Amino acid sequence: MTAPTRRHLLGTAVAATLTASFALPGQAQDLPQIEFLYSPFADYAPFFVAEELGYFDDFGVDVQLAPKANTAETIQLLASGNIEAGAATWGASLFNALDRGATVAIIATMARIPDTVPSPSPFMVSQQAWDEGIQSVEDLRGKRVGIPGPGGFGIYSVAKALETGGLTLDDIEAVYLPPPATAAAFANGALEAGWSIEPFAKQLENEGLGKRLVEDHIFGTELGFIAFNQDYVAENEDTVVAFMAGYIKAARLLDNGGWDDDEVVAIVAEYTGTDPDFLRGIPYTVRSEDGGIDMASVREQEEFFRAEGDLSYEGEADIEAVYRTDLLERANAQVAENP
Structure with a gap:
């Protein structure tokens, strides 16, 4: 069995191999492109599945999945415009960046801890x-x-x-x-x-x-979110919506029995460097059906970091100012038209 820790050895070579073996020929070159920064963990499975089952292409966007060295770099790269999109976890640095006016747009949830045991984060x-x-x-x-x-x-x-x-x-x-x-x-x-x-x-x-x-200490906690560079969103709203539609469709597939599908498991196994049989035996993070973020959970984490002395501002960070629920609603509408 391939050791789970091999996932840290994966990189561009794995993404290139998967593109060659799974990609739909003759489609992607004419579509608008998004480069999405990911970590090779099962939490990112919806992106892998959407790419390899052709959901992104179906909704009209060519997605290039780019592995990242660590989660801390995502917001900095997005804010600077060096990457169009990525996912990250909630944390003190993110709250401080938002308060300082980081140029990112938050679109949807990426992962949430389920309300059941066994927990994916015990x-x-x-x-x-x-x-x-x-x-x-x-x-x-x-x-x-x-x-x-x-x-x-x-x-x-x-x-x-x-x-x-x-x-x-x-x-x-x-x-x-x-x-x-x-x-x-x-x-x-x-x-x-x-x-x-x-x-x-x-x-x-x-x-x-x-x-x-x-295992029951963080039921329902928001773990991560999907974000884009704000300038990119302003100029490419339709492309962002198409990306999110592909993501939502794949997330629903996974959260409604997709992990029982051998093809789905094989895709995630390739991206994460994990044996398929190993993947079938672990609990997973989940998402809301529409991709919406439970803001009460986010605010609870913000207050924790304030109590720890990790925040550089008073009051609440203005997350709502960068949370583009309008684009998420449009993405859900597209999925409803192409379930």
């Missing part, structure tokens, strides 16, 4: 720590907990997990490291617990390195 305890008696959140006081970094969804998720046991971030020793590194840290005893996300959570379980400790 809070996990190492098997070694479990065997030594750390079997509840309360037992983690003073212990080392892995977090992807400050100011992002990972630390928000960990804080919510700790709340279930009456703890705060001040009660633990935060160790910042990326999810792929958690396996080694659990194995060598460097961490007692940590944030995780699929497919790394399943990898930890399969290798006997970790156990799910908390």
